[in-house]
Amino acid sequence: MREVGARGPAISVDDDCPVREVLDRVGDKWSVLIVVLLGQRTHRFGELHRAIDGISQRMLTLTLSRLVRDGLVCRTAHPTVPPRVDYSLTDLGRTLLVPLRALDAWAVAHRDDIRAARARHDAAAG
Amino acid sequence: MREVGARGPAISVDDDCPVREVLDRVGDKWSVLIVVLLGQRTHRFGELHRAIDGISQRMLTLTLSRLVRDGLVCRTAHPTVPPRVDYSLTDLGRTLLVPLRALDAWAVAHRDDIRAARARHDAAAG
DNA sequence: CCGAATCCCAATGGATACTG
DNA sequence: CAGTATCCATTGGGATTCGG
Numbered sequence: 052m053r054e055v056g057a058r059g060p061a062i063s064v065d066d067d068c069p070v071r072e073v074l075d076r077v078g079d080k081w082s083v084l085i086v087v088l089l090g091q092r093t094h095r096f097g098e099l100h101r102a103i104d105g106i107s108q109r110m111l112t113l114t115l116s117r118l119v120r121d122g123l124v125c126r127t128a129h130p131t132v133p134p135r136v137d138y139s140l141t142d143l144g145r146t147l148l149v150p151l152r153a154l155d156a157w158a159v160a161h162r163d164d165i166r167a168a169r170a171r172h173d174a175a176a177g
Numbered sequence: 178m179r180e181v182g183a184r185g186p187a188i189s190v191d192d193d194c195p196v197r198e199v200l201d202r203v204g205d206k207w208s209v210l211i212v213v214l215l216g217q218r219t220h221r222f223g224e225l226h227r228a229i230d231g232i233s234q235r236m237l238t239l240t241l242s243r244l245v246r247d248g249l250v251c252r253t254a255h256p257t258v259p260p261r262v263d264y265s266l267t268d269l270g271r272t273l274l275v276p277l278r279a280l281d282a283w284a285v286a287h288r289d290d291i292r293a294a295r296a297r298h299d300a301a302a303g
Numbered sequence: 304c305c306g307a308a309t310c311c312c313a314a315t316g317g318a319t320a321c322t323g
Numbered sequence: 324c325a326g327t328a329t330c331c332a333t334t335g336g337g338a339t340t341c342g343g
Contacts, residue, residue: 069284070209070277072291078204080336083196096305107337112306122294133304134343143290150283151196153276158195164269165198168248206316222325233317238326259324260323 076121081106081114083151086140089124090148093139123147202247207232207240209277212266215250216274219265249273 077083084103088094094102100111115138118124123144129135140148203209210229214220220228226237241264244250249270255261266274 068210069288070213070281072288073280073284074204074209076291078200083200084194087196108306109308109338110336113336116306120295120298121291122298123291128305131304134306136305143287143294146287147283150276150279153279154199155196157273157276158199161269161272162195162198165202165247165249168269169246172246172248226325231317234326235318235328236316239316254325258323260326262325 076117076123077147077151079114081110082118085111085114085118085138086123086144086147086151089138089140090145093137096136096138099138118144202243202249203273203277205240207236208244211237211240211244211264212249212270212273212277215264215266216271219263222262222264225264244270 077086081103084106085099088099088102096111096115099115100106100108103111115124115126119126122141125139125141125144127137127139129137203212207229210232211225214225214228222237222241225241226232226234229237241250241252245252248267251265251267251270253263253265255263
């Protein structure tokens, strides 16, 4: 996060905030799932499509091309017929797995706390 | 992330995926900013409004109430006139700062890599 | 088999005006 | 000061169809 003074003159969120950039890339509906799957092994397009329940072909294509563009995922098209395209993590993509797993660990550790808080809140008010 | 077999029968993304839940809560446009600001110190509503450049009153209210509902943020209304409402992190919210900072560290460390990859990609194709 | 193109709907979020 | 309510533009993303 960009440095923010205690009574500083307002963060500019659009400007120059690294976390913002990461979340814009990885905070969407499918990117994390894909990165984690590719963290296990290389997958073909169709494998990913089958592995991720509920994703449309359009969103899989779109999300993959963004991840490739950002250098997190590597695309390898084999000039065969029928075509075969493999996706895997780049070195950069693999480094992202680390903080992603930290976030995951937090999620696993605290999901019950969140659910409890939510239940308490909803019971109190509505 | 829920366990995913190498050739397993498809992850159900909606079902029961902890990271999904976290990103659904914190992957929006403003939550992370607010959590980080409150990680520095307690803020009043208006302080947050001024501190976060570009946020609307509506989204600040909305995001705060979600964070309160999930037990990440604590709301304290003082019965004074004019009213004064303080927001701070709960213990749970403070634990979230840790993985958030890990993600931030990654973002800071690799934003140039991403930009370079993007530039390379855009130069090559369009 | 991979993926681009089009269409369409629902959700997100900004602007503004109003209330206790 | 701290919200709530209404309206509207933009975006995300699913379904489907077509192309290489």
